[in-house]
Amino acid sequence: MKLEKDDLIKLYKNMVLGRKIDQITIEGLATGKVLSFFHSGQGSEGLAAGVASFLRQDDYLYGHHRGHGIVYLISKGCSGMEFLAEHYGNAGGCCKGISGFHSVDPERGVLGSSGTIGSSFPLTLGWGLAAKKNGRQQVAVGCFGDGGSNRGTLHEAFNLSAIWKLPIVWVCDNNGVAQYTPITDAYPKEDIADLAAGYGMPGIVVDGMDVLAVHEVVQAAVARARAGEGPSLIEAKTFRYRTHSEGSPDVYHYEPRPPELVEKWKERDPIKSFEKKLLAQKILTKKDIEKIDKELQAEADEMDRLATECGKPDPSVMDNVLYAE
Amino acid sequence: MKETIFVMAINEALKEELERDEKVFIIGEDIQQGTFGTTSGLVQQFGKDRVMDTPLAETAVAGAAVGSAMAGYRPVADMMFSDFIWIAGDEIFLKAAKWHFLHAGRVNVPVVFMGAIGGGFKLGAEHSQCPESVVMHTPGLKLVIPSTPYDAKGLLKTAIRDNNPVVYFYSKALLGTAGRIPEEEYTIPFGVADIKREGTDVTVVATGMMVHHALAAAEQLKDKVSLEVIDPRTLEPFDIDTVVKSVEKTSRAVVVDEDTLRCGVTAEIAAQIMENAFDFLDAPVQRLAARNIPIPGGFMEEHVLPQPKDIIAAVEAITG
Numbered sequence: 064m065k066l067e068k069d070d071l072i073k074l075y076k077n078m079v080l081g082r083k084i085d086q087i088t089i090e091g092l093a094t095g096k097v098l099s100f101f102h103s104g105q106g107s108e109g110l111a112a113g114v115a116s117f118l119r120q121d122d123y124l125y126g127h128h129r130g131h132g133i134v135y136l137i138s139k140g141c142s143g144m145e146f147l148a149e150h151y152g153n154a155g156g157c158c159k160g161i162s163g164f165h166s167v168d169p170e171r172g173v174l175g176s177s178g179t180i181g182s183s184f185p186l187t188l189g190w191g192l193a194a195k196k197n198g199r200q201q202v203a204v205g206c207f208g209d210g211g212s213n214r215g216t217l218h219e220a221f222n223l224s225a226i227w228k229l230p231i232v233w234v235c236d237n238n239g240v241a242q243y244t245p246i247t248d249a250y251p252k253e254d255i256a257d258l259a260a261g262y263g264m265p266g267i268v269v270d271g272m273d274v275l276a277v278h279e280v281v282q283a284a285v286a287r288a289r290a291g292e293g294p295s296l297i298e299a300k301t302f303r304y305r306t307h308s309e310g311s312p313d314v315y316h317y318e319p320r321p322p323e324l325v326e327k328w329k330e331r332d333p334i335k336s337f338e339k340k341l342l343a344q345k346i347l348t349k350k351d352i353e354k355i356d357k358e359l360q361a362e363a364d365e366m367d368r369l370a371t372e373c374g375k376p377d378p379s380v381m382d383n384v385l386y387a388e
Numbered sequence: 389m390k391e392t393i394f395v396m397a398i399n400e401a402l403k404e405e406l407e408r409d410e411k412v413f414i415i416g417e418d419i420q421q422g423t424f425g426t427t428s429g430l431v432q433q434f435g436k437d438r439v440m441d442t443p444l445a446e447t448a449v450a451g452a453a454v455g456s457a458m459a460g461y462r463p464v465a466d467m468m469f470s471d472f473i474w475i476a477g478d479e480i481f482l483k484a485a486k487w488h489f490l491h492a493g494r495v496n497v498p499v500v501f502m503g504a505i506g507g508g509f510k511l512g513a514e515h516s517q518c519p520e521s522v523v524m525h526t527p528g529l530k531l532v533i534p535s536t537p538y539d540a541k542g543l544l545k546t547a548i549r550d551n552n553p554v555v556y557f558y559s560k561a562l563l564g565t566a567g568r569i570p571e572e573e574y575t576i577p578f579g580v581a582d583i584k585r586e587g588t589d590v591t592v593v594a595t596g597m598m599v600h601h602a603l604a605a606a607e608q609l610k611d612k613v614s615l616e617v618i619d620p621r622t623l624e625p626f627d628i629d630t631v632v633k634s635v636e637k638t639s640r641a642v643v644v645d646e647d648t649l650r651c652g653v654t655a656e657i658a659a660q661i662m663e664n665a666f667d668f669l670d671a672p673v674q675r676l677a678a679r680n681i682p683i684p685g686g687f688m689e690e691h692v693l694p695q696p697k698d699i700i701a702a703v704e705a706i707t708g
Contacts, residue, residue, distance in 0.1 A: 123459065159492040167491040174458045175491050182478045185448050189455015196413075196437070196461065216478075219448035226443070384493040385527055387551040 064117065064282055066275075071346055074274050076359060077116050078108035078334050081134030083363040084143045088133070088150055092309050096371070098152045099163040104130020106304040107236050109333025111135045113277025113299075114204060114234055118285070123172045123190040123203040125183045127236050129303070132166050132176060135206065141168040143363065147370035155373030159380050172201075181214030183207055188220040191229035191294070202288045204281075206234045210241025212255050221296070225262040230288035232281060233296045236271065238303040245315045256298035264294050271299030272331045275340070302328035390571055395563040397537035398426040401544035402464065404573065406434050409462060412548055413438040416449055416466030416502075423468050424504055424563060450476030450501065454484045454553075457499040462548055470503030470557050471517045484553035485528035498551045500544075505533070506597050506646050507693045508561030512685030518596070518647040518678070523555045524623045524656065530554040530578060531623040535599035537567035539621055542576030549575070559597040559646075579625030583634070587616035590703050591634040593657055594644040595619060598694060602644055605699035613707050623653060631657070632665045639670040642702045644694055649677035671706035 066074075085105055091097035104111065104127065111134030115124055124139050126132030131150075137143055142157065149156030150164055157167050166176045174190065177183055187205030194201035211217070212235055224231045235255050239246050259266025265287075269280045277299055284295035304325060306313040313320050341347040347355075392400070405412045414427055420441045422428035431439040442449050446467060453465035467473055473480055484497050505518040523531045532547055532554060534540040540558060547554040584599055585606050592615050594602040599619045606615035616634050620627055635641050641661050645653040654675040661673050676694045683692055 157492075158490060158494070161492050162490050165490055167494050169494055174455075174495050175487050177483070179478055179482060182451075182483060185451015185479055186455040186458075186483065188448055189452040189457070190459050191455075192452050193456040193459030193461055196456070197459075216447055216451070219445040220451065223442065223445065223448050223452065380492070381489075384489050386530075387488055387493065387496045387498075 066278070068346055070117070071341060074112050074116050074278065075337055075341060076355060077112040077134060077138040078274065078337065079356065080143065080359045080363060081108055081111065081130070081137045082334065083359055084133050084137070084146065084366065085130045087147065087363055087367050089309055091147070091150065097150045099150065101150070101309045102129055102131065102307060103305040103309060104134060106328065107238060107271065107301045108134050109274040109337070110234070110236055110271040110277050110299040110301050112138050113274045114206065114281050115139045117278065117282065118172070118204065119201070121172055121199070121201055123174060123187070123194065123201065125187050125205045126166070126173070126176070127206045127208060128176070128180060129208065129236065129238070131164050136166055136168070136173065139171050139173060141166070141171050141173060144366040144369045147366055148373055151370055152375065153370060153373045154376040154380070155370060160376040161381060161384070181207065181211045181216045183211070184214065184216040184220035187231060188224055188229070191224055191231035192227065194230050195227065200230070200289045202230045202232060202285050204232045204234060206236060208241065209235065209237040209239065209246045209250065209255060212258070213241070213249055221258065221262045224294040225264050228291065228293035230291070231294040232284040232288055233294060234281070235296065235298040236301055237298055238301045240303060240315065242307040243314050243316055254298060256296055259296035264296055266296045266298070268298050268300065271301035272333045272336065274333055274337050304329065389568040391566060392537050392569050393563070394537045394540055394558070394565050394567070395425045397541035397567070397569055398544055398558065399428065399430070401541045401548070402427065403430060403433070405545055405548045406430065406438060411460065412462045412464070413440060414464045414466060415440040415442060415453055417442055417444055417468055419466050424560060426502070427466060446472050446475035447479060450479035453499045454479050454497055457497045458487070458495050462498050464500040464502055464548060467501055467503040469515050470505045470519055471514050473501065473503060473519060480529070481526050485526050488552065489528055496551050497553050500547045500554045500556050502556045504560040505557040506559045506561055507683060507689050508559070508597065510685050510689050513682035516683040516689065518557070518645070520557060520623060520645070521647045521652045524653055528553065529624065532556045532578070532621065533595040533623060534558060534621060535562065535584070535596050535619050537565070538569050539576060539582065541569055542574050543621060545575045546578060550578070557596070561597050562600070576621070578622045579627050581618050581620045581627035581630035583616065583630070584619050585615065585617040587614035587638070589614040589638055590616070590640040590642060590707060591631065591638045592617045592642045592644060592699065593620065593631055595621070595623065596646060598644040598646055601694060601696045602699055604696040605703065608696065609700060609703060613703055615703065626660070628660050628664055631661060635661060635665040636668045639668055640706050641669070642674040642676065642699060642706070644676045644699060646678060646693060648680055649675065650680045652677050674702040674706055676702055
């Protein structure tokens, strides 16, 4: 799909707004407004926006646990206000304050989010199976990290998705570290995408800091899936700017993560580098960028305000949700 | 009414539900041939897309079922032996059980997990369990354990139509047992116990194979003590009212279950009897279950799982 000017701006805005909500969540944790924990996704916005901005509304999407999926959710059209309210434990949350931090938006193909890493593989398999069965050319996009790729569930789901030729796009956010364990001690090769060969599906490595590059390979895999040609695996090389979980030590194993490494990756920041491209191509001016930033900050602040003011849920919210009728 | 056997009652329920609703499908390892016969012969009528054989991958079987259930289907995941549910623990206990609640009711998970429970075949510690306590313990899962062909068919049809995850355990030792079922279609509601034998002296609560052991004990004791045998049929929802009503009449209760004793189903039911029928009781509630060791194979099995003689001894202990 060829991107028009508006499409490029949409990609840009999804990244910027997503990072702003991520930042609000970080600050909310510091002030006690966020009740649980937060695993910031800053550094992976290019991947998330590139994956989710141009999916069909009814395509299934399992976003990454980094940022609790915020950039994926925003890009899929889900509510940032509901995301924040859920983290605040408030009634306006996507799960009415019951989940603490999980996301759901069935109308936009987000059927839930998991507390266990790697359980998304069998679930995405099921969504892909449903998509194939119903014949509506839906696609299921299953995102996971380099940490998640270590789970055995990956094998069972990859294997069956390939045997059954399901319309699934597997997307790995390889940011080089799972909690405190660097990828070099968790995977024996350079590219996780190499796993794809064992299942006879395409395995593509892409620069996850380049939103356009991600968009291109994802859309190609989506088109392949929609055409009934089966699953693909995309591995995006990204970097986790912050520590695993806000407030936790910033280490590889037990030793401090080299600050120069973080700085080196930040030079290739997905938002900043896309900004440069948009300026060079005269899609946006510096003034436009300032204006967008201001508008999106106001939008994020308004989400925060609404998420805060909607208040605590009544405990009766739990009365009738154990079972469906 | 017509004569059938337990395994065919399950098979008929599956067949009728596959015919009734195109969203229903069955998924599992080697179900086209069928390990226990419950799914045999269905692929010929419904095809490979609705009677799906999988490779050896219990986690993916359960995950594919849970995922497709969330996306509008009504899968029956045949886990083969109930012991294999542990391999899909995340999918069954964290996802199927919790996701409707966790997401404030915004997604439904109408899936059935089917598995064979119990002893009788000397298959040892990893093919003879009755992991029903942990299912009953987990909020969000319904639990069905039929003891007759009639119950097996009617409850399975209800399970498939339920909009929630249902664990459906059947005793492998009962698969060949005969019984009568209606010619016409029927379903059995959840949470309604069935009195398998009326009596006046002692209430015996049991499920699955233990219902038959209780009936055997009742027959042997009939000249001395009159046993009322209650089969809850579903442990979640659990019909405590029928049990309390019986205890009001008998004043004595024995609870029998094939899962392990400690923290088991019998503990829960005995506690509920105590909470709801304390004033009617003339003796402590007796509990019988598998001993607190893994189920052994070979000749050792019968020394660990409750037998009719154990029920007789428990009854005699409180009727003296």
